Amino acid sequence: MPRNSRNAPGSRVVLYARVSTEEQAGEDHYSIEAQLNEMREFAEREGWTVIGQFVDEGISGSKRERPELNALLDVARRRDCDIILTHELSRLSRSVYHTLDIFDLLGKYQVGFASVRDPDFDFADPSKRFFLTIMAAINEYYIELLRQHTSKAKRERAKQGLYNASLMPYGYDLSGDAHKPAVINEDEAKVIRFAFESYATGRFSDQDIADLLNQKEFRTRSGRRFPKDAVTQILNNPFYTGMTTYRNNASGEQEVFDGQHDALISMDIWEKCQQVRANRRSQSRSIQKNYRHYLLSQLAVCDVCGRTLRAQGSENGSYYREMSYERGYVDCPHQRLGVRAEIIEKQMRDLIEYIQLPDDWLQEVASRVGDDIELANLRRQRDRLEAERRRLQQMRIEGDFDDNMDFYHEEMDRIRRETASLPTYDQIETLRV
Numbered sequence: 001m002p003r004n005s006r007n008a009p010g011s012r013v014v015l016y017a018r019v020s021t022e023e024q025a026g027e028d029h030y031s032i033e034a035q036l037n038e039m040r041e042f043a044e045r046e047g048w049t050v051i052g053q054f055v056d057e058g059i060s061g062s063k064r065e066r067p068e069l070n071a072l073l074d075v076a077r078r079r080d081c082d083i084i085l086t087h088e089l090s091r092l093s094r095s096v097y098h099t100l101d102i103f104d105l106l107g108k109y110q111v112g113f114a115s116v117r118d119p120d121f122d123f124a125d126p127s128k129r130f131f132l133t134i135m136a137a138i139n140e141y142y143i144e145l146l147r148q149h150t151s152k153a154k155r156e157r158a159k160q161g162l163y164n165a166s167l168m169p170y171g172y173d174l175s176g177d178a179h180k181p182a183v184i185n186e187d188e189a190k191v192i193r194f195a196f197e198s199y200a201t202g203r204f205s206d207q208d209i210a211d212l213l214n215q216k217e218f219r220t221r222s223g224r225r226f227p228k229d230a231v232t233q234i235l236n237n238p239f240y241t242g243m244t245t246y247r248n249n250a251s252g253e254q255e256v257f258d259g260q261h262d263a264l265i266s267m268d269i270w271e272k273c274q275q276v277r278a279n280r281r282s283q284s285r286s287i288q289k290n291y292r293h294y295l296l297s298q299l300a301v302c303d304v305c306g307r308t309l310r311a312q313g314s315e316n317g318s319y320y321r322e323m324s325y326e327r328g329y330v331d332c333p334h335q336r337l338g339v340r341a342e343i344i345e346k347q348m349r350d351l352i353e354y355i356q357l358p359d360d361w362l363q364e365v366a367s368r369v370g371d372d373i374e375l376a377n378l379r380r381q382r383d384r385l386e387a388e389r390r391r392l393q394q395m396r397i398e399g400d401f402d403d404n405m406d407f408y409h410e411e412m413d414r415i416r417r418e419t420a421s422l423p424t425y426d427q428i429e430t431l432r433v
Contacts, residue, residue: 015053035087061094076111088117158246161260181260200272224328305332
């Protein structure tokens with residue numbers, strides 16, 4: 001459908017209103033009905049046709065993810081409207097970053113924006129929508145500045161010999177002052193030194209080191225047994241040599257600086273361990289076997305503890321094995337026990353062959369699915385999408401999408417569409433009741 005000019009009758013406008021709390025909703029200036037009435041009057045004066053309205057109640061303007069805002073942007077994405085109208089700019093968002101992000105999308109969708117109380121933000125006229133492109137550029141500039149500032153601050157801190165994360169590596173404690181180096185935790189330091197010195201002999205794998213630590217009854221900070229992955233992380237961390245590091249996300253290069261903290265191991269031990277790791281990697285590549293597909297990988301679980309079984313091969317065959325012990329747990333009576341893969345997979349194939357679904361199987365399944373299970377699934381879906389959105393935004397700030405912004409926008413659009421298709425958290429709770 002061709003775009004109408006701003007003053008042409010019939011320009012399609014969608015209204016958006018928002019209040020953050022019930023108290024604000026009680027004030028005439030911010031009430032939903034007051035906002036909508038002023039927007040309708042404004043649209044009538046401009047000769048626009050109101051084709052819909054979206055309202056977010058009880059949601060802060062500092063939050064980017066709002067169900068009705070997402071639905072509104074989905075309408076804009078499909079170009080089912082010409083203009084988005086709000087009562088004032090703060091109703092759209094109270095975050096500069098989020099406002100520019102929304103303007104970025106509207107510029108890409110070629111949809112105008114207008115505000116009753118903010119004439120300076122009038123981008124309804126097609127001739128003025130060019131400014132949305134400028135806003136989009138400002139948005140990219142803002143993100144780039146934020147990314148550079150964050151990266152510069154992290155690099156400068158590493159260059160000064162200070163650690164960037166709030167949680168110190170195992171073996172160290174926070175000093176209590178962000179401008180002072182980490183201090184050694186003597187009890188944990190014994191574990192670190194033992195792990196490096198043992199690995200430097202070349203006689204042990206990461207799993208072997210984990211077993212040795214657990215045999216000596218060393219424990220992680222959470223009180224669990226040491227898993228293999230924790231050992232791998234320790235043996236790859238140069239922080240224990242008295243160094244700090246900074247990784248440039250754009251280039252992938254890692255810089256190493258002299259740290260202010262005391263080292264737990266000597267550089268000689270570190271270099272011996274790195275040589276052992278290099279030799280082991282080379283050996284593993286030279287004897288690598290053909291990859292085997294496991295039918296129940298990530299599906300088979302222990303019937304007691306409920307943790308997934310690990311599919312693994314050995315000289316004696318392939319197994320599904322209970323791995324709680326290696327993961328740091330000691331509560332499963334079946335720990336380290338396994339079953340041959342060919343036996344259980346044959347059983348599964350035999351079962352599947354005998355399955356016969358009745359004609360009304362779909363209705364039967366639907367009738368047996370409880371409401372609580374459905375609502376729990378809906379909540380998990382919303383949680384997953386929210387986590388994806390936060391991860392994408394953080395990756396954007398850190399510069400991971402510098403070379404492929406189209407992919408970033410496509411993923412954010414997908415997340416908004418999927419989120420808009422789900423009930424809100426409040427609606428889920430209402431349905432539960």
